[in-house]
Amino acid sequence: MSETRTVAELDQEAAARRALEDFYRDGKPPWDSGITPPELVALIEGPGALMPGQALELGCGTGTNAVYLARRGWRVAAVDLVDRAVRQAREKAAAAEADVTVLCGDATRLDEVGVPGPYDLFFDLSCYCGIPPHRRDAYAAGLTKRAAPGARLLMFGYGPGAFDDTWSGVTADELRARFAGWELADVTPGTNPVPTFWFTLHRAAAAA
Numbered sequence: 001m002s003e004t005r006t007v008a009e010l011d012q013e014a015a016a017r018r019a020l021e022d023f024y025r026d027g028k029p030p031w032d033s034g035i036t037p038p039e040l041v042a043l044i045e046g047p048g049a050l051m052p053g054q055a056l057e058l059g060c061g062t063g064t065n066a067v068y069l070a071r072r073g074w075r076v077a078a079v080d081l082v083d084r085a086v087r088q089a090r091e092k093a094a095a096a097e098a099d100v101t102v103l104c105g106d107a108t109r110l111d112e113v114g115v116p117g118p119y120d121l122f123f124d125l126s127c128y129c130g131i132p133p134h135r136r137d138a139y140a141a142g143l144t145k146r147a148a149p150g151a152r153l154l155m156f157g158y159g160p161g162a163f164d165d166t167w168s169g170v171t172a173d174e175l176r177a178r179f180a181g182w183e184l185a186d187v188t189p190g191t192n193p194v195p196t197f198w199f200t201l202h203r204a205a206a207a208a
């Protein structure tokens with residue numbers, strides 16, 4: 001299906017991409033802690049841990065969490081928009097001898113990326129909340145199309161107003177509205193000085 005985008009939407013997408021590319025060009029981006037968050041560790045290793053399956057990370061950055069998942073027995077594909085991030089993620093996976101497929105592409109255009117799924121787990125650490133709003137339905141549709149029955153989506157996002165723009169951020173209400181056929185099972189506030197959230201969504205166990 002062809003996309004009709006307004007000039008303002010195209011500008012917003014281009015500006016968002018340029019800002020991300022600048023962060024990686026300038027060196028180590030501020031979010032690149034190299035530490036897997038305890039919320040992901042709890043899901044993978046904690047009480048009631050998920051059985052390893054197929055995972056897709058959206059906006060993987062330099063690959064810390066994709067490598068973590070692969071080392072815990074998951075078959076992992078990871079996608080990022082910025083080729084410098086993708087190169088670093090591939091290097092990190094190779095150094096860790098972790099079998100991760102890292103692809104350069106747009107999490108809102110997964111049909112162009114080559115990640116057919118189905119996936120049991122989707123992980124998004126602060127990618128969706130920075131995606132221009134007009135692309136977010138496409139993000140949700142791409143995950144829904146690739147979700148195995150009962151799949152999880154663990155997402156960390158900044159709330160609206162955390163950044164100096166009028167559009168970034170994510171709320172629980174937005175996710176409920178955009179992710180049809182998913183249940184928003186948990187919302188846990190993050191510990192950052194600005195509003196942040198950990199969202200857990202479950203895909204229905206069998207297609208409705």
Ligand SMILES: C[S@@+](CC[C@H](N)C(=O)[O-])C[C@H]1O[C@@H](n2cnc3c(N)ncnc32)[C@H](O)[C@@H]1O
Pocket residue numbers: 020031032033058059060061062079080081082085105106107108124125126127130131
């Ligand atoms: C805040 S960074 C977080 C990176 C990584 N998850 C981490 O925590 O280290 C957001 C990442 O999402 C990527 N990103 C943003 N929009 C994207 C899109 N539409 N498709 C794929 N990746 C995207 C950025 O390039 C960036 O690496």
